[in-house]
Amino acid sequence: MSGNNPYGQDSQHHVLSVLVKNRPGVLARVSALFARRGYNIFSLAVAPTDHPEYSRITIVVDLASAPLEQIVKQLFKLIDVVRIGELDPKLAVKRELVVVTVKAEAEERGQIAELVRIFDGKILSVGSDKLTVSMDDEPDKVDDFVNLLSKYGIVETQRSGMVALPRLSTSPTN
Numbered sequence: 001m002s003g004n005n006p007y008g009q010d011s012q013h014h015v016l017s018v019l020v021k022n023r024p025g026v027l028a029r030v031s032a033l034f035a036r037r038g039y040n041i042f043s044l045a046v047a048p049t050d051h052p053e054y055s056r057i058t059i060v061v062d063l064a065s066a067p068l069e070q071i072v073k074q075l076f077k078l079i080d081v082v083r084i085g086e087l088d089p090k091l092a093v094k095r096e097l098v099v100v101t102v103k104a105e106a107e108e109r110g111q112i113a114e115l116v117r118i119f120d121g122k123i124l125s126v127g128s129d130k131l132t133v134s135m136d137d138e139p140d141k142v143d144d145f146v147n148l149l150s151k152y153g154i155v156e157t158q159r160s161g162m163v164a165l166p167r168l169s170t171s172p173t174n
Contacts (some may be wrong), residue, residue, distance in 0.1 A: 012062055012064045013060050015059075015089065015092065015094070015162065016060075016071070017056060017057075017058055017085045017086075017087055018059060018081060018083070019055075019056055019084075020055050020082060021053065021055075021080040021082060022055045023080055026080045029080070030075070031044070033074055037074060038065060039066045039071055040061070041060070043058075043060035043159075043162050044058070044059050044161055058162055072086075085166070092165065092166055092167055093164060094138055094162055094163070095163050095164070096136065096138075096159060096160055097134065097135075098134065098135055098136070098142045098158070099133070100133055100134070100154055100156070100157045101130055101154070102131055102132075102149050102153060102154055103129060104130055105129060108152055112131055112149070112152060115148055115149065119135050119144075121135030122134050133149075139162055
């Protein structure tokens, strides 16, 4: 593992799963709250849920900028916030997508393609001297993938930010 994973247990980052009403301006109000209070958002991902009237915002917050309780209290003051949950990294399913354009001379393409295969990634675009690849997995594996690609020369990279849900119980329910 890469050792520089900002989402790990020992970091000052916590994952909040915020269910909000799917209305125009909700994301702007959430991000404005963070900006007004001086809270740092490390990562933010938002999309509608299976119910079109709601969206889920996954926010990775930097606790060095404010205590978690204060962040949650401020979020609950927003009218469109329905539910907030903190996700324990050990009890959550986490995913992140990365798209990377990497330098790829002819003699290196096989090595890069093998690396993409090992990480269950995809080659998205092939240029004369570059490849654009993607991969999604747990954030620490995304870090490892990007670190290994860096030796070839990364031209551009875009990460989605973490999305997460609570891990399902394997115990039978009554």
